Amino acid sequence: MGNHLHLLLKEGKEPLETVMRRICGSYVLWYNNKYDRVGYLFQDRFKSEPVEDDAYFLTVLRYIFHNPLKAGIATKIQNYIWTNYSDYIEGSNGTDTDLALDIFNTDREKAVRLFIEYINKESDDKCLDIPGKGRLTDDEARRIIKDHCKVDHTIDLQNFDKDKRNSYIKDLKEGYGLSIRQIERLTGITRGIIQRL
Incomplete structure (x- = not known):
């Protein structure tokens, strides 16, 4: 996945567009400065869709963790270096894991076990392009x-x-x-x- 990344963000006070503009703008400045270049870095605007219930939240999370496997750049979720999977298993490293783990169980040990089972289960989850999930203009x-x-x-x-x-x-x-x-x-x-x- 050298040409894209997946983020699962909770929208707060600022709209998502503002947050993404800040993240992308800062990254472009850093990248252009580091590699002594100018101009655009990203081909397209980011794509997003709302996640409005727990079931779809977990589907999106699993989809993100499975993406490197489906792309053939990792054989196990935990082996992909650009993931926060271990934050859910070993404890947070800046990731808010409570929302996901609390869906499985309020007992943390059980929640982690159920989380591992769910995330590592074979799936053909589709996100951003789910038939029938298209949004109205x-x-x-x-x-x-x-x-x-x-x-x-x-x-x-x-x-x-x-x-x-x-x-x-x-x-x-x-x-x-x-x-x-x-x-x-x-x-x-x-x-x-x-x-x-």
Whole structure:
């Protein structure tokens, strides 16, 4: 995997685009300076997709760990040097392992055992290109919000009473496939409210 990398990041206060711009910008400056070069370093913009439930989170994590094996550059997950797999097994080295391990069990020893079993299980996981997981464009999502919620502007959803608003948000997520991030961005309703529904 000399031409790409996989990151599983939890979005915080800053949008993912800002974080990636900072990471990529800093790396390009360092790389260009080190190798006495100028210009672009990356061919394309990064690709991303939201991970909105525990099952898909674990699928993405396993996909990332299996990637070097499928690429033929490692024969065992633990032998690939550019991975944080050992952080989950031996203890964190800056990686937040609690989220993943707590999904398996609150007892750390059992969680690690179940984690190892799950990650090392043969799989044909696909991420970023899962059929049926394609996301709607913002224009399509706006149209759906306006039509379904019968509003002129997507931010008008904020003015509905709590029960009606929550019912619409649930419909948008489950019935129409809008992502949490997309609903938040288009309606201005906070992520915490959207996630709870």
